[in-house]
Amino acid sequence: MEHTTEYKDLVNQKQDFLPGISIDCVIFGFHENQLKVLLIKFGNTQIYSLPGGFIYKEESLDEAANRILDHRTGIEDTYLEQFYIFGDPKRVNPEEHRWIMQKNGIDLPSDHFLFNRHITVGYYALVDFTKIQPHSYLNHEESGWFDIYDLPETIAFDHREILTKALDSLRLLLDHKLAVFNLMPETFTMGELQSLYETILNKKLLRANFQRKMLSLGILERLDKKWGGGAHKAPYLYRFDSQKAEANKFSNQFEE
Amino acid sequence: MEHTTEYKDLVNQKQDFLPGISIDCVIFGFHENQLKVLLIKFGNTQIYSLPGGFIYKEESLDEAANRILDHRTGIEDTYLEQFYIFGDPKRVNPEEHRWIMQKNGIDLPSDHFLFNRHITVGYYALVDFTKIQPHSYLNHEESGWFDIYDLPETIAFDHREILTKALDSLRLLLDHKLAVFNLMPETFTMGELQSLYETILNKKLLRANFQRKMLSLGILERLDKKWGGGAHKAPYLYRFDSQKAEANKFSNQFEE
DNA sequence: TAATATTGTATCGTTGTGATACAATAAATC
């Protein structure tokens, strides 16, 4: 059983973790015009969940979230922010949880700490999809990217609700900060950027107006044209220019 | 010592509470053109703190926050929302905490659970100042309202940071929801409403434009004029009309 | 009765935005 290492941590390290609290990460990526989230499939089941973990006793919440994210994606520095804390006492069904563990060959007593009530802090990460290679850890967990609008049927616990709230928060972020550029690769066309906005907002935008608005913000550096995209005029490539953004008083809208 | 009852709870009921997690409430009110927050003064000190508490094991976070708020202000139904979770392992200095308790005649061992690391969930409440009478509980705690821009010098733990974050969140709320009307009395003049906005945003607004904007939202009911306000034209009184707000597609901007 | 302070509203110019149009052009097709 490939999960053993991780689960051993969970099972044995109770004394190292803060009790009764966990972190769940909604890892957003953008690929082929789809907004994706990274989900983990529990072994021997069809149940998916968010990657999560616990907080060491000497660790801040942000540090824990970064550690968990690094563990799952191999990305160390990326945009990561808490968006909500989920504290319903019935948010996790301990029977469901125990059944999942059993399916993975781990038979824990029903009074094991893992099945106690846990409050969970929701973090979302905005990662550059192109920089994430299938991590060894990912394979072990049978994790994968899913279109946020086409999620698996069975999602564990209250994780579907967490995903919904994360998407809501991401939409709010669009209005206030420029953090969504963390979802784009280093260079991109205006059409690709528009596609990201459309996917997050789940509605079509007028191309001409989107371009006008984006250029007027003064945060993009225009590079060479992108050749070979098809039988049509070649689009420019752009790069997000954080210095320009700062000069244009958008400093407070990006990366805190 | 008047605190005894509450502190007894804290000291003895460890087993009833979720371990390692607390709630702190930033209770906003609006009075005499000032944005106020309710702070508690620890006995025999000059140290103020936010009213807070712990979560019972069968209670949701929102329920706990409501209970704590009710306890402090006597208000049962009001606008209450979590805004951030504070999880720095050094956010509370246990020595400072123990010293404060000692000053209140409660000498706890340094390994008492109260001095363990606690993560705290920040909630803000928007209350109608005119409906809050000095609650018996308040007197006991020597609590009082403070202008958010003129806080006491000594504020315990990381509570000043929590207050700052709460004010930031309140400003965001202004853009998205109509919840700030919870801070106003039942009826008010346009000038009073403008004063609230100016106080939250900490900047002056143009009277004519503010009035035009507010009226155009179609969320206010115009009542009789308010007489006796001085040697000038009498202003109209307004009432926030949640039905109008709903009809004008603002339903999603108010009370969830 | 006149003066005063404040309120309610109108107006002007500027900016931002939705909608549409059109020229430019890289690759595919003939």
Place this chain on the structure above:
DNA sequence: GATTTATTGTATCACAACGATACAATATTA
């Protein structure tokens, strides 16, 4: 190599939103 095609970059028009200013209305005071 000329033509076609799909897409891009930009211009334009109408309208809404907004900052700034002006002014008439009016409840109280003098």
